[in-house]
Amino acid sequence: MRCMQKENAPRVEDYSGRVPEHKAVENLADLPDDVKEASHLAGIEPSEKGRSGSFFQIDQSVICARSSQDGVEVMSIEHALNKHSWMKDYYWKAVDADKDEYTRSLKTGPVKGYFLRTHPGVETIHPLQSCLFMERDGIAQKVHNIIIAEEGSHLHIITGCAVHARVRGGIHVGISEFYIKKNASVTFTMVHNWGEDLHVRPRSVAHVEEGGTFISNYICMKPVKSLQMYPTTRLLGRGARASYSSIVLGRNDSVIDIGSRVLLEAPETSAESVARAVARDRSRIFARGHLVGHVPGIKAHLECRGLILSPEAVIHAVPELEARRENLEMSHEAAVGKIAEKEILYLMSRGLSEDEATSAIIRGFLKVDIEGLPPKLAAEVRKLTEMEMSI
Amino acid sequence: MVKEILKIENLQLDIDGRGIFKGLNLTVKEGERLVLFGPNGAGKSSLIYAILGFPEYRIKSGRIIFKGKDIAAMTVNERVGLGLGASFQLPPPIRGIKLNEMLKICDNSITSKKIKSMSRGMKMEEFLDRDVNLGFSGGESKRSELLQLLAQQPELALFDEPDSGVDVENVGLVGDTINSFLKSRTGIVITHQGYILQFIKATRGCVLYNGEIICYGDPVKILHAIKKKGYAGCAACKKRMHQE
Numbered sequence: 001m002r003c004m005q006k007e008n009a010p011r012v013e014d015y016s017g018r019v020p021e022h023k024a025v026e027n028l029a030d031l032p033d034d035v036k037e038a039s040h041l042a043g044i045e046p047s048e049k050g051r052s053g054s055f056f057q058i059d060q061s062v063i064c065a066r067s068s069q070d071g072v073e074v075m076s077i078e079h080a081l082n083k084h085s086w087m088k089d090y091y092w093k094a095v096d097a098d099k100d101e102y103t104r105s106l107k108t109g110p111v112k113g114y115f116l117r118t119h120p121g122v123e124t125i126h127p128l129q130s131c132l133f134m135e136r137d138g139i140a141q142k143v144h145n146i147i148i149a150e151e152g153s154h155l156h157i158i159t160g161c162a163v164h165a166r167v168r169g170g171i172h173v174g175i176s177e178f179y180i181k182k183n184a185s186v187t188f189t190m191v192h193n194w195g196e197d198l199h200v201r202p203r204s205v206a207h208v209e210e211g212g213t214f215i216s217n218y219i220c221m222k223p224v225k226s227l228q229m230y231p232t233t234r235l236l237g238r239g240a241r242a243s244y245s246s247i248v249l250g251r252n253d254s255v256i257d258i259g260s261r262v263l264l265e266a267p268e269t270s271a272e273s274v275a276r277a278v279a280r281d282r283s284r285i286f287a288r289g290h291l292v293g294h295v296p297g298i299k300a301h302l303e304c305r306g307l308i309l310s311p312e313a314v315i316h317a318v319p320e321l322e323a324r325r326e327n328l329e330m331s332h333e334a335a336v337g338k339i340a341e342k343e344i345l346y347l348m349s350r351g352l353s354e355d356e357a358t359s360a361i362i363r364g365f366l367k368v369d370i371e372g373l374p375p376k377l378a379a380e381v382r383k384l385t386e387m388e389m390s391i
Numbered sequence: 392m393v394k395e396i397l398k399i400e401n402l403q404l405d406i407d408g409r410g411i412f413k414g415l416n417l418t419v420k421e422g423e424r425l426v427l428f429g430p431n432g433a434g435k436s437s438l439i440y441a442i443l444g445f446p447e448y449r450i451k452s453g454r455i456i457f458k459g460k461d462i463a464a465m466t467v468n469e470r471v472g473l474g475l476g477a478s479f480q481l482p483p484p485i486r487g488i489k490l491n492e493m494l495k496i497c498d499n500s501i502t503s504k505k506i507k508s509m510s511r512g513m514k515m516e517e518f519l520d521r522d523v524n525l526g527f528s529g530g531e532s533k534r535s536e537l538l539q540l541l542a543q544q545p546e547l548a549l550f551d552e553p554d555s556g557v558d559v560e561n562v563g564l565v566g567d568t569i570n571s572f573l574k575s576r577t578g579i580v581i582t583h584q585g586y587i588l589q590f591i592k593a594t595r596g597c598v599l600y601n602g603e604i605i606c607y608g609d610p611v612k613i614l615h616a617i618k619k620k621g622y623a624g625c626a627a628c629k630k631r632m633h634q635e
Contacts, residue, residue: 305486342483345445348467349477350496350539360496364487364522 010199010226012105015140015171022061022135028054031063034164035133042160043191044131055114055130059141062112071122071153073115074130077144080115090146094177094205094234102173102201106142113143113174118153118184127156127189134172134198135164144175149184149212156187163195169225171199178206178214182237185213194224196252202229210237216260218246223254223283230288232261235269244273245368250283250313259288259318264298264328271299276366277306279313290320293328302332307339307365393420395456396547396577397442402453404434404441411437413602414453419547424573424591426610427581429599430622435581438599439477439549444470457547476545478536480552484525490535491519497542506542513538513568514561529556537568548578554587566590585614600626 025031028046031039035058036046048054053067053074067074081087097107114130134141149155161172172194180186186206194200206214214233233242244260262271277285291300306315319332339361347357363386397419404411411434419425429435441448442455444467454461462470494506510516513534524532533553540548550569557565569580570591580591588610596610600622606613617625 340483343485345467346479346483346485347488347496349443349471349479350493350543351468351471352496353468354466360488361485364485367487 010171010201012102012140012142012171012173015138015169019060019139020136022058022063024061024063025056028056028064031056035135038162038164038193039131039133039160042131042162042193043158043189044129044160044162048129050126051129052124052126053116053128055116055128056133057112057114057131057143058133059136059139060110060112062114065114067128069122069125071119072124072128072155073117073119074128075115077111077113077115077146080146081111087146090148090177090179091144092177094179094207095175095203099203103175103203105140105173106144106175109142111144113145115146116155116157117148118150118155120150121152122150123154124156127158127187130157130159132159132161132172132174133163134167134170134195136170137167138169140170141172143173146177146179147186147188148179149181149186151181152183153181154185154187158189158191160191160193161200162193163198167195167198169197170195171201174202174204176202176204176231178204178233180206180208180212180214180240182209183211184209185215187215187217189217190219192218192220192224192227193222194220194227196223196254197225199225200227200229202231204229204231206231206233206242208233208235208237208240208242210266211239212237213241213243215243216245218244218248218258220247220256220258221249223252224256225253226255226257228257230259230261230290232263233271234263234265235271236265238266239268240266241269242271244275246275247366247368248275248277248285248287249366250277250279250281250285252281252283254283254285256283257286257288259286259290261290261292262300263292263294264300265294267295267297269295269298271301273302274368275304276368277304277315277317278309278362278366279306279315280309282310282312284314284316286316286318288318288320289332290322291330291332292322292324293330294324296325296327298328298330300328300330302334304332304334304336305365306334306336307362308337309339309362393422395419396421396423396458398454398456399442400454400456402441402455403451404437405449405451406437406447410451411602415599415603417597417604419577419579421577423577423595424593425579426585426588426591426593426596426613427579427599428585428596428613428617428622429581429583431583433599434602435583435599436480436551439551439579439581442470442549443467443475443477471543471545474546475549476540476543476547477549478533478540478551478553480555482524482532482536484522484527486522486525488523489520490515490523490538493523493535493539494519494542497539498544501542509541510538513541514564530558530561533557533565534561537565541568541572546576548573548576550578550580552581552583554582554584562586563590585617588614598622598625
């Protein structure tokens with residue numbers, strides 16, 4: 001039960017279809033309407049209003065990368081590797097390139113993906129946005145992203161993944177390496193809107209130094225063929241903090257295996273992981289969490305709640321706490337079940353119909369207070385979940 | 392002539408294969424404030440659930456007539472739409488639905504100004520932004536229930552033990568609120584201990600015992616009798632008071 005059955009694991013080389021080049025655009029507003037619309041549903045603002053910078057990649061072409069704020073860098077990873085000689089200290093330094101066949105598939109060959117960085121003491125005025133878009137059917141999209149928040153800086157990112165309606169099959173492999181320096185913070189909100197026949201394998205590791213904070217929010221409401229990821233954060237400096245929130249809706253035949261892992265390696269570090277999973281149709285959701293306490297005095301809490309809305313759906317919650325020292329505070333709560341009838345009846349006794357009551361309960365269930373989002377972004381995220389739930 | 396708002400005839404319930412009530416009869420007239428006494432386990436709450444139409448409380452025989460209609464085939468929300476409403480003894484917590492939103496569900500045209508003043512009156516202002524019933528104390532959820540009923544404005548309000556778990560300081564508030572709320576409508580108040588009768592001017596009392604209503608009469612006199620001799624003594628009472 002460690003992962004999804006091996007024999008179902010997709011192979012990157014099966015998606016070696018020719019990848020076409022896409023032309024760069026001056027503004028995201030110049031993108032075709034269908035691309036704009038699909039990316040908008042993944043939280044991307046094509047008008048670029050309320051964003052301090054944008055990165056947009058279609059298939060394997062970076063078509064836009066720019067920042068509108070001093071001290072904030074937005075560029076392709078290729079560009080960054082050429083520009084900054086010190087990139088070798090970051091590239092493949094958090095994620096192990098030999099971890100599995102997916103990381104190995106990115107070891108060689110042309111590198112695509114984004115590079116985002118805030119200079120020391122700089123705070124993004126508006127969030128940066130980055131979109132990884134798949135337009136061609138049957139290809140492998142491979143990206144390697146590096147995110148650096150220099151000392152005392154604060155970086156907000158919203159990243160959306162989306163596919164064109166014509167895409168039937170394909171695989172997306174994404175390496176993301178986060179470096180959060182002393183007293184810096186990164187708020188990373190990721191919306192996944194993949195297609196029904198897509199395999200998705202993100203591999204991400206964050207390093208957080210003294211007093212730093214990493215907030216990672218994840219939303220996946222659309223069907224996907226298979227999605228497997230176990231993003232990991234290493235809290236390396238005193239007082240560092242990590243917070244993971246995820247909202248996942250399993251639909252149709254989706255197989256979703258997600259978790260978050262935090263290694264608390266320094267004194268006074270703390271971690272929180274909150275997951276909400278709703279399984280419909282014949283979907284299977286594995287909701288994992290793994291918190292590892294390496295030093296005394298750390299605090300960590302794991303929470304997973306699952307709602308089963310179909311007799312053919314499965315939710316498998318796997319919360320793990322690993323304490324390696326005495327005198328630490330680690331806890332978890334997990335609850336999986338169907339909607340309680342007494343809650344439905346209670347709402348009906350206040351005047352809602354059975355259907356209205358059911359959707360009110362599901363909406364409420366998914367209403368996780370997502371930390372660290374600017375109010376406007378929080379409202380957008382809320383709108384996205386509401387929109388998906390109403391379908 | 393005062394109209395009957397609720398008429399229960401020869402009611403027997405089936406709760407998961409278990410029979411309850413031996414043909415219960417109860418009539419409530421418009422404007423009445425009826426107090427329903429009864430020992431623990433007598434089926435007082437079951438009666439409320441049956442009137443509301445909770446599916447688990449299946450009608451095996453008999454009828455429930457509300458405002459002249461047999462409501463047996465109606466869903467809970469249809470009955471509520473017709474003018475029924477209840478405050479529950481142990482309402483379930485619902486994550487992600489705040490008390491504030493519940494009040495809007497109860498009355499979809501309610502203004503935030505009204506929510507504010509109503510909740511201040513019930514000393515529930517600071518709970519508006521909390522998930523309904525989640526971590527509420529017994530007394531807090533009673534006040535929250537009452538607040539929701541005030542917003543809902545049912546013609547016939549059913550109160551299930553509105554005073555149990557409420558601290559001494561707030562019993563008066565709960566009692567007075569129910570009393571003034573019922574001035575212009577009909578209500579059935581379930582009480583086990585009868586403490587709340589100090590505040591509610593009930594027009595009639597009755598006792599549910601051993602599956603039937605065994606006594607009707609002056610609620611204060613009934614309460615005294617129960618306190619003196621217990622429910623068993625009440626059942627053995629020779630001079631059973633009868634309706635009208």
